[in-house]
Amino acid sequence: MFRGSIMKSKELFERAQRVLPGGVSSPVRRFDPHPFFAAGGKGCILESVDGKSYIDYCLAYGPLILGHAHPRVVEAVERQIERGTTYGVPSEGEIELAETIIDRVPCAEMVRFMNSGTEATMAAVRLARAYTGRDKIVKFEGSYHGAHDYVLVKPGSGAAAAPDSPGIPEDTVKNTLTTVFNDEEAMVELIDGMGDEIACILVEPVMGNIGCIEPENAYLNFLRDVTRENDILLIFDEVITGFRLAAGGAQEYYRVKPDLVTLGKIVGGGFPMGALAGPRQIMENIAPAGSVYQAGTFNGNPVSVTAGLETLKILDDKMYSSLERMGSHLRAGLRDLLSDMDLEYQVAGPASMFQIYFTEDEVRNYADAKKSDTELFMKYFHGLLERGVFIPPSQFECCFISAAHEMDHINSTLEIAEDVLSHLKN
Numbered sequence: 001m002f003r004g005s006i007m008k009s010k011e012l013f014e015r016a017q018r019v020l021p022g023g024v025s026s027p028v029r030r031f032d033p034h035p036f037f038a039a040g041g042k043g044c045i046l047e048s049v050d051g052k053s054y055i056d057y058c059l060a061y062g063p064l065i066l067g068h069a070h071p072r073v074v075e076a077v078e079r080q081i082e083r084g085t086t087y088g089v090p091s092e093g094e095i096e097l098a099e100t101i102i103d104r105v106p107c108a109e110m111v112r113f114m115n116s117g118t119e120a121t122m123a124a125v126r127l128a129r130a131y132t133g134r135d136k137i138v139k140f141e142g143s144y145h146g147a148h149d150y151v152l153v154k155p156g157s158g159a160a161a162a163p164d165s166p167g168i169p170e171d172t173v174k175n176t177l178t179t180v181f182n183d184e185e186a187m188v189e190l191i192d193g194m195g196d197e198i199a200c201i202l203v204e205p206v207m208g209n210i211g212c213i214e215p216e217n218a219y220l221n222f223l224r225d226v227t228r229e230n231d232i233l234l235i236f237d238e239v240i241t242g243f244r245l246a247a248g249g250a251q252e253y254y255r256v257k258p259d260l261v262t263l264g265k266i267v268g269g270g271f272p273m274g275a276l277a278g279p280r281q282i283m284e285n286i287a288p289a290g291s292v293y294q295a296g297t298f299n300g301n302p303v304s305v306t307a308g309l310e311t312l313k314i315l316d317d318k319m320y321s322s323l324e325r326m327g328s329h330l331r332a333g334l335r336d337l338l339s340d341m342d343l344e345y346q347v348a349g350p351a352s353m354f355q356i357y358f359t360e361d362e363v364r365n366y367a368d369a370k371k372s373d374t375e376l377f378m379k380y381f382h383g384l385l386e387r388g389v390f391i392p393p394s395q396f397e398c399c400f401i402s403a404a405h406e407m408d409h410i411n412s413t414l415e416i417a418e419d420v421l422s423h424l425k426n
C-alpha cells in the first residue's frame, strides 16, 4: 500500500544510530536486532519500509484509538492547516475542545492545554503544591508520568529497565515518595504522621506502563477517602485511560472522581497534546487567572486541537462497547490458548487494554510485574512480529485495540498467537 524507502529498516537503523542516540527518538522504540521503520499506517495496519504489514496493537503507545489516519481526522486537519498551524492568539477550537472534555470527564470544569503528557503531570504537581502549600508528592512504584525530574523515581515504561535516571539531583526528588499499588496498608503507613506534608497522590488508575495492572476492588475509592481525610489532592494520570476506558475515562469506568486529571495521547487525536483539568476553584490558580505559572508556545495549537476535537466527536458509545467486546474476546481467547500450554502466565487488562505476563502469580503491583520472564516475552514479541502482529516490544508496556480493528483481526491475531505460544518453550 505504502511505498517503502530505497533503504530497508536494517540500513536505516545503521544510519539512524549515527545521528540519533540509540537510533531512535524515544527509548522504548528500540528493540533487537533493529526496529522496523514505518512507511505508513491505515486503520489498524502499520506498514514497514520493508514492505511488511502488521496488525497494530501498539498504536503509537496509546493515542491512536481510531487507528491510523482516520479519514475524518485527516480531512479536518487538512482544512485547519490551510488556515494556519499556530497563531499565538486564542482560537475558538480551544474552547470547543475544553467544553467537550468538561462534558465528558467528571472532574473537569476547566482545562489548560499543553503539548505532552509529561508537561501535564509537571503542571499538575506544581499546581497541587501551590494549592496545598505542601511539597511532598506520592507516586507508585512502576508508574510512569512522563520524563521530567519529579516523577522519574521508580518509574515504569522504557525507564522500567533502568530506573532513576542519572542527572536528577537528589534534592530534586527528595520530596517524591513512592509506595506500592493496590496496597492500602502501605499507603496508610506512608500517610501516617506525614499526611500534612503531602500535596498530592499521583496515580495511573490502571497502571499502563508496567504492563497493565488494574486497581483492585475499591482501591481507587480507598485513595479517594484517604486523600480527602488528609486534605491531599488526588490526581488521576489518565494520559492512557482518558477517552480509552470510557468517554469519561477511568473516573467514569470505576466511578471515582479525582481532584485533578492529566490527559494526553488520545486527547490530541494523533498529534502532540497534553491537558490538565479539574474544578474551577483549583484551576483558577493557573496563570494568568492566578499565579501558578504554566506556559507554552504551542499550547492549544489549532492542529492538535482540531485533531483532538474530531477524534472525540467520532468516539461514541457504540465504539466503546465494541472496543470492550473485542478486548474481552481477545483476553478470553489468549487465556484459552495459554491454559492448554505448559507456561506460567497472567492475562491482564480492562476494556481495550491488554497484556500477557509470563509469571505464575497474579500481578497486583510493580514487584509482581518484575517477576515476569522478560526473555520469554521477547520471544513472544518476535514470534508475533514475524507473523505480522505488532505489539509494544516490552513486557512493561500495554497493548491497545483501536476502533479500526474488527473481530476478524482479533480472531486472526488469536490464531497467530496460538502458533507463537505453542512454539515458545522450544
Ligand SMILES: *Cc1c(COP(=O)(O)O)cnc(C)c1O
Pocket (backbone or CB within 6 Å): 115, 116, 117, 118, 119, 121, 144, 145, 146, 147, 204, 208, 209, 237, 238, 239, 240, 264, 265, 273, 274
Ligand atoms: C505516556 C504517558 C505520559 C507521558 O506523556 P508524553 O506525551 O509521552 O509526555 C504520562 N503519563 C502516562 C500515564 C503515560 O502513559
